[in-house]
Amino acid sequence: MQKALAIDAGKCTGCKQCELACSFEHEGIFNVVRSRIRVFIFEEEARFVPYTCTQCDQAWCMQVCPVGAITSDPMSGVKSVNAATCVGCKVCTIACPFGTINYNAGSGKVEKCDLCGGDPACARECPTDAITFIDAGLAGYAKMQDWAARTDTAPQAAS
Amino acid sequence: MHHVIIGTGPAGVSAAETLRRLNPGSKITMIGGEGEVPYSRMAIPYVLDGGIKEQGTHLRQDKGHYERLDIEVLAGPVTRIDAQHKLVELLGGSAVNYDKLLIAAGASPVKPPVPGLDLPGVHHCWTLGDMRVIEELAQSGEDVVLMGAGFIGSIILEALKKRGVNLTVVELGDRMVPRMLDETAGGLLKQWCIGHGVDVLTDTGIDRVEPDGERLSVHLTSGASLSARLLVVAAGVKPNTGFLTGSGIKVGRGIVVDAHQQTSLPDIYAAGDIVESHDISTGEVSVMAIQPVVVDHARVAATNMAGFKARYEGALAMNVLDTLGLITTSFGLWHGTGSGEQAMSLDAENYKYLRLEFDGDHLVGAQSLGLPEHVGVLRGLIQSRIDLGPWKQRLMANPHQLAAAYVACTNGVC
Numbered sequence: 001m002q003k004a005l006a007i008d009a010g011k012c013t014g015c016k017q018c019e020l021a022c023s024f025e026h027e028g029i030f031n032v033v034r035s036r037i038r039v040f041i042f043e044e045e046a047r048f049v050p051y052t053c054t055q056c057d058q059a060w061c062m063q064v065c066p067v068g069a070i071t072s073d074p075m076s077g078v079k080s081v082n083a084a085t086c087v088g089c090k091v092c093t094i095a096c097p098f099g100t101i102n103y104n105a106g107s108g109k110v111e112k113c114d115l116c117g118g119d120p121a122c123a124r125e126c127p128t129d130a131i132t133f134i135d136a137g138l139a140g141y142a143k144m145q146d147w148a149a150r151t152d153t154a155p156q157a158a159s
Numbered sequence: 160m161h162h163v164i165i166g167t168g169p170a171g172v173s174a175a176e177t178l179r180r181l182n183p184g185s186k187i188t189m190i191g192g193e194g195e196v197p198y199s200r201m202a203i204p205y206v207l208d209g210g211i212k213e214q215g216t217h218l219r220q221d222k223g224h225y226e227r228l229d230i231e232v233l234a235g236p237v238t239r240i241d242a243q244h245k246l247v248e249l250l251g252g253s254a255v256n257y258d259k260l261l262i263a264a265g266a267s268p269v270k271p272p273v274p275g276l277d278l279p280g281v282h283h284c285w286t287l288g289d290m291r292v293i294e295e296l297a298q299s300g301e302d303v304v305l306m307g308a309g310f311i312g313s314i315i316l317e318a319l320k321k322r323g324v325n326l327t328v329v330e331l332g333d334r335m336v337p338r339m340l341d342e343t344a345g346g347l348l349k350q351w352c353i354g355h356g357v358d359v360l361t362d363t364g365i366d367r368v369e370p371d372g373e374r375l376s377v378h379l380t381s382g383a384s385l386s387a388r389l390l391v392v393a394a395g396v397k398p399n400t401g402f403l404t405g406s407g408i409k410v411g412r413g414i415v416v417d418a419h420q421q422t423s424l425p426d427i428y429a430a431g432d433i434v435e436s437h438d439i440s441t442g443e444v445s446v447m448a449i450q451p452v453v454v455d456h457a458r459v460a461a462t463n464m465a466g467f468k469a470r471y472e473g474a475l476a477m478n479v480l481d482t483l484g485l486i487t488t489s490f491g492l493w494h495g496t497g498s499g500e501q502a503m504s505l506d507a508e509n510y511k512y513l514r515l516e517f518d519g520d521h522l523v524g525a526q527s528l529g530l531p532e533h534v535g536v537l538r539g540l541i542q543s544r545i546d547l548g549p550w551k552q553r554l555m556a557n558p559h560q561l562a563a564a565y566v567a568c569t570n571g572v573c
Contacts, residue, residue, distance in 0.1 A: 042563070047572050049572065066199040067218075085220055089202070090486065094538060095450075095535065096538075098565075099537075100535070103486070108210070
């Protein structure tokens with residue numbers, strides 16, 4: 001069973017624990033700038049929206065990579081970057097319509113959410129269950145997948 | 160079912176893999192034109208700058224990839240297509256029969272009509288063969304001239320500079336990357352390059368090149384001349400449609416295809432830099448030789464070849480460039496519609512620039528300079544034709560809120 005991050009923005013308080021946890025998990029430092037999940041804060045509407053890669057089926061980042069540095073795990077569906085193969089060309093950063101794969105000038109590579117290998121730190125540290133890690137079918141990604149479909153210029157075959 | 164693919168670049172390889180996935184029992188043959196293993200041209204600059212080894216350009220790094228997928232890779236090039244007998248002829252006279260054919264033969268660099276461009280010491284930077292020559296000639300401390308500061312030129316610029324050569328770039332346009340960046344961004348990029356030790360001459364052409372012993376004398380339209388060991392020509396590319404003459408396949412700016420990537424002849428499809436696409440921003444047809452378009456073509460063509468239905472809805476122009484650490488991007492109608500509204504933010508001192516172009520309630524084009532985070536949302540905002548609602552005014556006031564605008568509009572915060 002594939003699992004996915006389920007984000008219930010209504011429960012988010014904007015505490016940014018997820019950003020700190022992500023940064024620490026991947027970079028070994030607490031620095032929200034280095035997080036692969038970001039909480040968008042809409043003050044006028046008093047809304048907080050945690051936002052990261054949905055591991056979408058279209059996987060533009062993976063399709064477009066000129067050197068095959070991004071692969072999809074057949075079991076988990078996670079799209080991850082092989083840093084040794086990535087040349088840092090950044091084509092994936094413009095091809096992903098969600099803006100959730102970004103270039104790190106320090107490493108010269110791109111980076112994205114990799115679900116922490118199956119135990120995502122953001123979900124683990126979220127104090128209000130705004131981010132949970134559950135069966136993909138229940139995760140309510142339908143909304144973002146709908147946006148993915150609207151951007152898709154080359155829909156997949158109905159196989 | 161025998162699928163034959165002409166071309167072993169990203170379009171050919173993506174198509175072959177898609178075909179294998181959708182038609183597990185079919186025979187698949189790819190025919191290369193350069194006698195190399197399948198590779199990605201886009202990776203060549205990263206070999207030149209020392210970031211990767213030549214093997215890092217190979218399309219698919221795992222050993223035995225094509226054997227494992229039972230994809231045969233033949234050396235071409237293909238010299239002729241005989242659609243009536245459903246076969247392609249290879250240099251040397253052998254022929255390969257096909258049931259379905261994909262033409263993904265790519266593009267070649269343009270050599271402008273400037274006297275002296277056939278001299279030794281003048282090279283394109285397009286193939287692995289070119290790359291090996293440039294690795295030889297562009298040694299640290301050598302004088303090198305680069306003709307063209309377009310998209311490809313600017314990528315090569317960075318690679319050459321990182322090799323430590325004395326580099327002069329000569330560009331006919333009034334700024335760098337004139338087909339991707341406006342005066343402000345192109346001007347800032349030029350200033351940045353000059354600040355990083357590259358001599359950039361805009362509004363300047365090369366009049367003629369003359370031999371000077373082992374070196375070259377490069378005469379400019381300004382009247383000045385430069386002495387160089389190597390002249391690299393990056394003056395654009397054109398589709399490799401020459402071998403299609405007499406085949407009956409309709410060619411406009413590139414191969415003409417329908418929404419299924421099928422050419423004017425049955426059972427023959429086309430993908431990649433050799434094909435013209437419908438530009439969803441302008442409504443016009445042009446060859447959009449960019450990786451995202453190429454892989455979409457390949458996926459659609461292969462899906463239809465495999466007997467499933469897929470349509471290509473058109474291409475969005477998008478580019479990203481990293482020039483000595485300054486990242487620029489452009490999307491869609493980055494130069495605006497002429498009648499729409501515009502939002503702009505410029506911090507020239509810190510090399511930061513963002514320009515958004517609107518048409519009514521929609522974002523239709525954008526450019527960024529020095530702003531690497533979340534740039535992909537520009538594609539999302541433009542291509543999904545998101546109704547911006549109140550976010551249009553917010554973006555007009557502060558264009559840097561574009562990621563917030565995308566997240567808000569796709570999560571009901573508007």
